[in-house]
Every structure is written in structure tokens, then in C-alpha cells.
Amino acid sequence: MLSDAQIKTFRERGFLKVGRVLDDDQVERLRERLDLVIAGQSQSNPELLRNLKGGDLDAEQVVIQxxxxxxxxxxxxALTYNPTICEMATDLIGTDTLRVWHDQIQYKPSRKGGSTDWHQDHPYWPIIQPAxxxxxxxALDDATTENGCMRMVPRSHLWGPHKGGTVGTKxxxxxxxxxxxxxxxxESVEIVPCEVMKGECMFHHCLTWHGSPPNPSDKPRRAIAIHYMPGYTRYEPVGGHVMEVRVDVKPGEILKGEYFPTVWEKGPLTPGVRE
Ligand SMILES: O=C(O)CCC(=O)C(=O)O
Structure with a gap:
């Protein structure tokens, strides 16, 4: 559970580092599973596995998404249902019901890990409302200024959607x-580098400006973002998204179902039969 001061900080700044949520063994097991997914040897397939920079996974610049x-x-x-993470997310949003919109690995391999340009998330999700x-x-590795940790702009989540979410990158x-x-x-644009050590968690609002530079170091930078939506989030299609093929509710209805699991409802839930 977060303190009132932490919630206030998040609401004012648009991001919050909360410390450790996974121990070293849990991180190690997730890294092993990540390798299996990338090798195509997992239990089933993710929705998408690609090089965000274009080309294949052996290209000169790679962000494995x-x-x-x-x-x-x-x-x-199980990580998406992690009760510590889910409770903090409900505190920050101010909701008692939490669903997974989707998750996203961004893995910047050593030396050739590419950048993730400055953006806001919600404009890239044009099928859900509200923001x-x-x-x-x-973090599944120590993410530092050397290997491409995220940068955030405080208060930017209060400035509305900026040019379709693409903030521009110098x-x-x-x-x-x-x-x-x-x-x-x-208002002014202040850049805050956010170092997050392995097993630690940082939250950001879906309108906060953020990005991460390339990884020229000899250390990998693996991380997962779980994008959580409050229970009242609706399907409102005004654009496309990779998850839209999984939507089976009508426009205007609450977005839920097999592929958008409820992970918290007035308390923790466990993975079970998909809704
Ligand atoms: O992992 C990164 O560097 C970027 C992640 C991101 O853009 C996000 O979680 O919204």
C-alpha cells in the first residue's frame, strides 16, 4: 500500500519509483522465461514479438518488443496479478477494479540496443477511454543512465495529448x-533520468512524456511494463491497435474479457479461467 505522500507525488509529477517488488530469484526465473519466449520455445505465443527499430532481431539497432x-x-x-504491484496501481489510479490492457517487454541488448523515442502512451492506444x-x-536488469534507463518529464501528464503522442526527439x-x-x-520541460534497479518498479501515468536512449554499454537492459486500466475503461475505437483483434465488446462498453483479465477487484485475484 502506498502512502498519501507517494500518491500525491505521483499525481503531481506523473511518475513514481516504489522500490523492490521482485527478489533476485524471481527476476532470474523471469529472465529464463523471456529467453524461451524469444527463442519461440514458450508454452504459447505472445501477441507480438518484433524489433521496434525495424528489421529482424539481428539488426544493428534492436529493441525487442x-x-x-x-x-x-x-x-x-502471475506477474500481472502480483498483489503488491496491483494494490499500488489501484492506489495511484483511485479505483477498486484493475484490468490488464496489455503488457510490453522492451529489451535493449548490450551495445546495439536502440532508443525508444519520446512519447505519451495513451494517444497510441486510440481504442480505450478515458486516459x-x-x-x-x-526492471529485469539494473537500468541506469549507461544502458538506457527511462527519462520522464515531470507534470507532463497534466498537459494533455501532445501532437498525437509523439513528443519529438532530438x-x-x-x-x-x-x-x-x-x-x-x-511550464518548462525538465528531464529526469530514472534509474531503476533489477526487481524494482516505477509507475508512470499514460500521458507522461517518456523515452529511453540507446544502450551502448556492455550490459543488457531488460524490462517489462504492465499497462493497467481501471475497471471503468471503455472500448471506444477511433483508431487501430494490435490488441483490437482480441476485443469482443461493443463500442462504448467496458473493455473486459478473456484477453483483458481482471487482476484486482476490491482485493487480489489469481490467474484462472480467462473471463
Ligand atoms: O522500456 C522503455 O524504455 C520504454 C517503455 C515505455 O515506453 C512504456 O512502458 O510505456
Missing amino acids: IVNIWEADDLFQ DLVSAWV ADDFSPDPDLSLLPPN
Whole structure:
């Protein structure tokens, strides 16, 4: 459970580091399962496995993106139900019902790990409303300024959708390149590097500006983000999304079902038969 001060900080700044949620053994087991999923040897398949930078997984610049690894592996499925993480997410949103919108591995391999350009999440999710989601980002390696930890812009979640979610990225120093005329008066863009050690978790709001630079170091940077939606989130299609093939409710209805599991309802739930 989070303190009132932590919740206040999150609501003011749009992100919050909360410390350790997994021990070393749990991290190690998840890393082994991640390797199996990438090798195509998991129990079943994720929704998507690709190089976010384009090309195959042997390309010069690689960010291995896996969407819904929970569908492929039971340990990752259990992680989405982790009661510590889920309770904190409900505290931050202010809801008693939590569902998984989807999860997402971003793995930046050593030396050739590419950047994740500055963006906001919710504009890239044009089939769900309202923009009240939070993401739990759990490090599977120490994520530092050397190997491509995330950068956040405080208060940016309060500035509304920015140009379709693409904030712009300056190539020379990996800083955001927004249209400053769209910012509220007296606001400024401050960049906060967020180092998160393995097994630790950081939350961010779905409108917070964030990005992560390349990984030129000799250490990998593996992490998973679980994108949690409050129980009142509706399916409102005004664009496309990779998860849309899994939606079986009508426009305007609450988004739930087999592929959008309820992981918390006034208390912890456990993985079971899909809804
Ligand atoms: O893992 C990263 O560096 C980026 C993750 C991200 O964009 C997200 O969790 O929304």
C-alpha cells in the first residue's frame, strides 16, 4: 500500500519509483522465461514479438518488443496479478477494479540496443477511454543512465495529448523536441533520468512524456511494463491497435474479457479461467 505522500507525488509529477517488488530469484526465473519466449520455445505465443527499430532481431539497432508475454508464459501471467504491484496501481489510479490492457517487454541488448523515442502512451492506444491508465515498469536488469534507463518529464501528464503522442526527439542529445507553444503558461520541460534497479518498479501515468536512449554499454537492459486500466475503461475505437483483434465488446462498453483479465477487484485475484 502506498502512502498519501507517494500518491500525491505521483499525481503531481506523473511518475513514481516504489522500490523492490521482485527478489533476485524471481527476476532470474523471469529472465529464463523471456529467453524461451524469444527463442519461440514458450508454452504459447505472445501477441507480438518484433524489433521496434525495424528489421529482424539481428539488426544493428534492436529493441525487442514483446506484447502480452503473459499469454505466452505463466510466470509472466502471475506477474500481472502480483498483489503488491496491483494494490499500488489501484492506489495511484483511485479505483477498486484493475484490468490488464496489455503488457510490453522492451529489451535493449548490450551495445546495439536502440532508443525508444519520446512519447505519451495513451494517444497510441486510440481504442480505450478515458486516459486514466498507469503502467508498472519492472526492471529485469539494473537500468541506469549507461544502458538506457527511462527519462520522464515531470507534470507532463497534466498537459494533455501532445501532437498525437509523439513528443519529438532530438538526435544529438536524446532530449524531447516538443512544440513549446502547446505547453501551459509558466511550464518548462525538465528531464529526469530514472534509474531503476533489477526487481524494482516505477509507475508512470499514460500521458507522461517518456523515452529511453540507446544502450551502448556492455550490459543488457531488460524490462517489462504492465499497462493497467481501471475497471471503468471503455472500448471506444477511433483508431487501430494490435490488441483490437482480441476485443469482443461493443463500442462504448467496458473493455473486459478473456484477453483483458481482471487482476484486482476490491482485493487480489489469481490467474484462472480467462473471463
Ligand atoms: O522500456 C522503455 O524504455 C520504454 C517503455 C515505455 O515506453 C512504456 O512502458 O510505456
